[in-house]
Amino acid sequence: MQDSSPLSFTIVITGAPYSCQAPQSALSFAQAALRAGHRIDRVFLYGDGVHLASALASPPSDEPHWPREWSAFLNEHDIPGVACIASALRRGLVDEGEQKRFELPASNLLPPFTIAGLGEWVEGRMMSSRTVYFHGSD
Amino acid sequence: MSTLILIDQPPYGGWTGREALDMAFSLAAFDQPVSLLFCGAGVNWLRKGQEPGQVRQKSVEKNLSAATIFGVEALLADSDDCNRYGLEAAQLLSGVELVRADAQLFAGYSHTAFAG
Numbered sequence: 001m002q003d004s005s006p007l008s009f010t011i012v013i014t015g016a017p018y019s020c021q022a023p024q025s026a027l028s029f030a031q032a033a034l035r036a037g038h039r040i041d042r043v044f045l046y047g048d049g050v051h052l053a054s055a056l057a058s059p060p061s062d063e064p065h066w067p068r069e070w071s072a073f074l075n076e077h078d079i080p081g082v083a084c085i086a087s088a089l090r091r092g093l094v095d096e097g098e099q100k101r102f103e104l105p106a107s108n109l110l111p112p113f114t115i116a117g118l119g120e121w122v123e124g125r126m127m128s129s130r131t132v133y134f135h136g137s138d
Numbered sequence: 139m140s141t142l143i144l145i146d147q148p149p150y151g152g153w154t155g156r157e158a159l160d161m162a163f164s165l166a167a168f169d170q171p172v173s174l175l176f177c178g179a180g181v182n183w184l185r186k187g188q189e190p191g192q193v194r195q196k197s198v199e200k201n202l203s204a205a206t207i208f209g210v211e212a213l214l215a216d217s218d219d220c221n222r223y224g225l226e227a228a229q230l231l232s233g234v235e236l237v238r239a240d241a242q243l244f245a246g247y248s249h250t251a252f253a254g
Contacts, residue, residue, distance in 0.1 A: 014253060047157050047254045048254065118164035125141075133251060
């Protein structure tokens with residue numbers, strides 16, 4: 001049975017790449033959703049999920065590079081990717097603005113990901129027809 | 139659209155519980171109806187008189203006590219799980235409502251979410 005009416009999704013990822021499968025499962029879901037004619041409003045990284053937005057992840061060359069695969073997917077489909085600022089700062093994920101604010105030696109946020117508050121998640125839940133969570137193994 | 143945020147992990151050993159609290163407070167700040175349900179080992183968040191200073195963490199007792207002031211509709215705890223962890227009503231933070239975490243409870247909410 002197929003429902004033909006298109007849906008919109010906010011995707012929340014709370015598991016880190018290379019610790020769990022959450023970012024990979026979320027990407028497969030997002031690709032399948034678009035193929036089926038649905039829309040992704042926004043991707044929100046929370047908790048350990050913020051590690052997906054690291055520009056410094058350097059997995060071995062014969063392994064998938066999940067941050068880059070996600071980045072390419074977001075760019076290709078013009079989908080906003082947002083990392084929760086509280087989660088990100090605690091875990092050492094910073095953009096240039098936060099680097100200056102906290103006088104840190106570097107920034108490492110992979111475009112097109114941006115850093116913002118939980119309000120982005122709240123707003124996503126309100127505008128999307130579904131909010132889907134991809135968690136780690138805890 | 140009413141949301142139930144579930145906390146099923148014990149305090150201090152991981153960060154997901156604290157991040158779940160932040161989610162609830164954030165929804166409340168945006169005037170979105172939200173309640174918290176503590177179940178499994180998560181009921182230990184509600185124990186009175188926690189002193190996590192020795193493990194260099196902050197107690198969330200004050201935050202939880204103030205939750206309803208900040209707009210969280212209810213702090214719910216699964217009564218069976220409280221029994222399992224030897225938590226009697228008198229040992230719980232004030233304002234906690236004992237419930238049975240079953241399908242009937244979840245049916246009262248349009249969304250449920252975990253922090254991780």
